[in-house]
Amino acid sequence: MAASVPPVTIRGKALIAGVYEHPGRELPDRTLPQIHADVAAGALADAGLTLADVDAYYSAGDAPGFGALSMVEYLGLDCSYIDDTETGGSAYLVHAQHAAAAIAAGHVNVALITLAGKPRTGGAGPGGSARFSSAPEASFENQFGMSVSGGYALAAARHMHEFGTTSEQLAEVKVAASTHAQHNPHAFLQDVVTVDEVVSSPMISDPLHRLDCCVITDGGGALVLVSEAVAASLDRHCTPVLGTGTSIKHTSGGRIDLTHTGATRSGPLAFAEAGVTPADIDYVSIYDSFTITVLMTLEDLGFCAKGDGGRFVSDGALQSPGGVLPFNTDGGGLCNNHPANRGGMTKVVEAVRQLRGEAHAAVQVPDCELALAHGTGGSLATRMGSATLVLGRST
Amino acid sequence: MSDLGPSGLPVPPPNPNLETQRFWDATAEGRLELPRCDSCGHVVWYPRERCDQCGSTSVTWFEASGRGTVYSCTVTRRIPGSWRAAAPFVLAYVELDEGPRVVTNIVGCDPETVHIGQAVQVVFDPTPDGPALLRFTPA
Numbered sequence: 378m379a380a381s382v383p384p385v386t387i388r389g390k391a392l393i394a395g396v397y398e399h400p401g402r403e404l405p406d407r408t409l410p411q412i413h414a415d416v417a418a419g420a421l422a423d424a425g426l427t428l429a430d431v432d433a434y435y436s437a438g439d440a441p442g443f444g445a446l447s448m449v450e451y452l453g454l455d456c457s458y459i460d461d462t463e464t465g466g467s468a469y470l471v472h473a474q475h476a477a478a479a480i481a482a483g484h485v486n487v488a489l490i491t492l493a494g495k496p497r498t499g500g501a502g503p504g505g506s507a508r509f510s511s512a513p514e515a516s517f518e519n520q521f522g523m524s525v526s527g528g529y530a531l532a533a534a535r536h537m538h539e540f541g542t543t544s545e546q547l548a549e550v551k552v553a554a555s556t557h558a559q560h561n562p563h564a565f566l567q568d569v570v571t572v573d574e575v576v577s578s579p580m581i582s583d584p585l586h587r588l589d590c591c592v593i594t595d596g597g598g599a600l601v602l603v604s605e606a607v608a609a610s611l612d613r614h615c616t617p618v619l620g621t622g623t624s625i626k627h628t629s630g631g632r633i634d635l636t637h638t639g640a641t642r643s644g645p646l647a648f649a650e651a652g653v654t655p656a657d658i659d660y661v662s663i664y665d666s667f668t669i670t671v672l673m674t675l676e677d678l679g680f681c682a683k684g685d686g687g688r689f690v691s692d693g694a695l696q697s698p699g700g701v702l703p704f705n706t707d708g709g710g711l712c713n714n715h716p717a718n719r720g721g722m723t724k725v726v727e728a729v730r731q732l733r734g735e736a737h738a739a740v741q742v743p744d745c746e747l748a749l750a751h752g753t754g755g756s757l758a759t760r761m762g763s764a765t766l767v768l769g770r771s772t
Numbered sequence: 773m774s775d776l777g778p779s780g781l782p783v784p785p786p787n788p789n790l791e792t793q794r795f796w797d798a799t800a801e802g803r804l805e806l807p808r809c810d811s812c813g814h815v816v817w818y819p820r821e822r823c824d825q826c827g828s829t830s831v832t833w834f835e836a837s838g839r840g841t842v843y844s845c846t847v848t849r850r851i852p853g854s855w856r857a858a859a860p861f862v863l864a865y866v867e868l869d870e871g872p873r874v875v876t877n878i879v880g881c882d883p884e885t886v887h888i889g890q891a892v893q894v895v896f897d898p899t900p901d902g903p904a905l906l907r908f909t910p911a
């Protein structure tokens with residue numbers, strides 16, 4: 378399906394005014410609602426706004442209770458617009474798309490999106506087990522010991538089989554992330570690792586080693602999107618949302634192709650709306666639940682040909698500064714942070730930092746004018762929600 | 773920890789519903805039955821009473837061959853929870869000769885020898901409730 382620009386575009390009509398990433402990685406003494414409130418306060422303060430300014434609230438499966446219904450009350454919000462879209466770790470990019478559309482339509486002035494979770498210190502995981510056990514596919518997938526890493530390993534194994542991708546090439550993704558994480562004082566893992574160290578770390582599920590897997594951290598993050606009128610009233614430099622795309626890729630009635638992701642559809646939609654191509658992008662935040670997630674996503678977004686991901690990520694291509702496509706300069710989910718087992722939020726946060734020129738000086742991309750953030754939720758092995766945002770330079 | 777089936781792997785009972793009862797009843801009798809769309813001929817997976825290709829809600833069940841090929845596989849060596857003791861074990865997608873790619877385990881062989889493209893044959897691993905899980909062994 379060819380991507381086409383919708384007749385009414387959101388291009389540039391909504392701007393990201395506030396972002397916040399919780400600095401904590403282990404939060405045993407905070408409740409889940411408290412962490413949502415902490416990150417909401419952080420992003421609103423970043424924007425120069427308050428809870429009273431918020432007229433739209435967005436949450437996903439990590440929000441406790443009734444989702445937005447519960448959290449709007451807990452936070453003390455007065456909202457005329459809510460959205461509980463749940464696509465796993467990509468949900469926050471989908472929310473940004475929906476918020477941008479609502480802002481462009483004039484329904485919303487200030488949208489707040491929050492994420493919080495405590496997978497490290499014992500909080501309940503997102504989503505109810507009853508919800509998942511009643512899924513129509515449940516008994517045909519859940520009886521076979523498919524861990525998260527096992528599922529992604531199935532995708533990696535097939536990619537290797539079809540395209541000759543190697544463990545050393547996958548390791549390059551982790552190496553690049555670790556070179557960035559050494560500069561992030563909040564990163565869960567701050568040590569630079571080598572390809573050798575990645576491929577000699579314990580095998581979890583062939584071909585994925587422990588160091589091919591993201592970290593497990595408590596924490597969260599939040600975004601504030603505003604209209605052009607609100608943005609004009611703020612001191613904060615705001616980051617325009619130029620293009621958005623969402624897709625769901627699934628097993629296609631039992632004919633799953635494990636070698637591609639939903640980015641094959643969400644990417645072209647976002648590029649078309651923004652009116653740019655992959656070659657125009659200065660920085661990318663790519664959801665990195667595992668090294669294979671990054672490699673396949675880069676192919677599917679068009680940064681290299683299908684099957685060439687392994688060669689593309691080699692030789693420091695993803696490192697900042699100096700690489701041809703600097704990625705995840707905060708250290709990403711592989712090293713820095715993967716709050717609530719959902720990495721989409723922090724992808725947007727670091728992209729905004731780059732566009733503001735507020736990334737760590739050691740990894741700031743010079744003259745960063747166009748950034749892409751991509752989220753993947755669900756599993757490469759079954760069904761995933763994919764979402765892509767193209768963001769412009771803060772003005 | 774669930775009980776172990778003859779395969780040596782856990783056999784967590786499935787949760788049949790009105791659309792899948794026929795599938796599970798057949799497995800209890802050692803048969804693999806699949807729904808085929810009456811309108812376009814598509815063999816539907818996971819089993820359901822509708823065709824995801826053409827939208828038809830008319831399907832006819834037929835007995836499948838039980839033969840297939842490994843589409844992808846991984847030896848899971850570390851896994852939390854109730855499967856921990858079963859590791860290392862092979863998680864796989866098997867492409868049935870009838871078309872669908874199904875999540876399963878490859879059993880009855882050295883996990884290190886399983887590979888993509890390998891021909892496999894279904895084995896029925898009974899759960900305590902009666903229905904059996906589809907697992908596969910080298911053909």
Ligand SMILES: [Zn+2]
Pocket residue numbers: 809810811812813814823824825826827828
């Ligand atoms: Zn049909």
